[in-house]
Amino acid sequence: MSDTHSTGPFIAAIDQGTTSSRCIVFDKDGRIVSVDQKEHEQIFPKPGWVEHDAAEIWTNVEQVVSGALDKAGIARSDVKALGITNQRETTLLWDRNTGQPVHNAIVWQDTRTDSLCRELGRNVGQDRFRRETGLPLASYFAGPKIRWLLDNVDGLRERAERGELLFGTMDSWVIWNLTGGTDGGVHVTDVTNASRTMLMNLHTMEWDAKICESMGVPMSVLPEIRSSSEVYGEAKGALAGVPVASALGDQQAALFGQTCFAPGEAKSTYGTGTFLLLNTGEEAVNSYNGLLTTVGYRIGEQKPVYALEGSIAVTGALVQWMRDQMGLINSAAEIETLASSVEDNGGAYFVPAFSGLFAPYWRSDARGVIAGLTRYVTKAHLARAVLEATAWQTREIVDAMQKDSGVELTSLKVDGGMTSNNLLMQTMSDFLAAPVVRPLVAETTCLGAAYAAGLAVGFWPDTEALRVNWKRAAEWTPRMDAAKRDREYKSWLKAVERTMGWIEEEN
DSSP, X not given: OOSSOOXXXXXXXXXXXXXXXXXXXXXXXXXXXXXXXXXXXXXXXXXXXXXXXXXXXXXXXXXXXXXXXXXXXXXXXXXXXXXXXXXXXXXXXEETTTOOBSSOEEOTTOOTTHHHHHHHHTTTOTTXXXXXXXXXXXXXXXXXXXXXXXXXXXXXXXXXXXXXXXXXXHHHHHHHHHTTTTTTOOOEEEHHHHTTTTOEETTTTEEOHHHHHHHTOOGGGOXXXXXXXXEEEEOOGGGTTOEEEEEEEHHHHHHHHTTOOSTTEEEEXXXXXXXXXXXXXXXXXXXXXXXXXXEEEXXXXXXXXXXXXXXXXOSHXXXXXXXXXXXXXXXXXXXXXXXXXXXXXXXXXXXXXXXBBOTTTOBTTOOOEEESOXXXXXXXXXXXXXXXXXXXXXXXXXXXXXXXXXXXXXXXXXXXXXXXXXXXXXXXXXXXXXXXXXXXXXXXXXXXXXXXXXXXTTSSOSHHHHHHHOOEEEEEOOOSOHHHHHHHHHHHHHXXXXXXXXXXOXX
């Protein structure tokens, strides 16, 4: 809450996330006025399957919007625009006439399309659609999930062919319902969410008819692709008359909220896992080093801005593992105290390939390894190795980004739960040989959606005004000797090699 009661006007943002939905109201300075949040059920029908009830999510969204306005003590007329950010790739089909979902939403983490993706790869393999879409064939993305629903739920393909069904990622579902649903709801998505379906051509910003055909997805179900910052329509209900004016996938919204508007600016969000996005400007950079090419954002009629994205499977989850499975710490905060009690890692390296290695390796046959153990090593050294693991994995992605784009990282803006760990932040700066910066407003995902919506209605004049709004809370600069950094990195890479090929690939 801000100390002074803001008089408005305001921008509201809805964050429809993987575990909860929330609404935050922001003022002109980009400060939080109020927050309301509600969790929804995680549905696990079979191992590897993850679903959400989209009707429950929509009810929750309505409740948190009203809740955030009530807490702020403001009227809807004080809200000048509403922005949306969302869990990406989560896939839903619903009936355009009744507004009812025809099946639970299939969540981004769901792996049921694994064999379908292998089949779609045919003799070409993972990279079959990469040139057009920037993405490898993986169960992560939405396109194959649509195909799975049409193939496996009775009668859906026929209903789709008859034009009765609509597809959307969660941004589309929320916007359609906000703008009236069966009564005139707008069926749209933005370029960032569309770029995660594997059905959009990155170069034309349109659905790719050939890929849709190969993937068995009728184009009649697809929403219209719009920019990330424009008025899609007006809300009905609790926010009647308020323009719905932005949509951005959550990681792209964080890039926007961190005001990474220039090529070479990057943000990294440290949660359970980690997502790092680098602005590459108006050029879609192909990755030869295991990254994804994605749309960063598009403001109205301006040219789209692209990004490279790298993801790390295990960062915060490793600290939880140290606490819950190993009992070496009692709370997540304790890892910093323990790691600070020693000067270095004592020669130990911890590679947490618990579910294989993500970017830049994509090796599902890898498993976790602690290397370099001697009798000298204590639990404090291990704690330090745990923090170093997050920093080295970040460095590997940054290296891959520089190789792909030729863009030098100028500084890394960070957000997410782990950024409260100062030792980790200093280590990160040391390993990257670049400044690491944490902003004042930690809710960068919601802030990004608010910024994009505010730009669309002239609440903020331009991105320059947003840069001025962005306030630094803390900055770390490198203090490590270059020769030592190189030596340590070499040891880390040796440890990473030791994780590979642990699981024998079954045919």
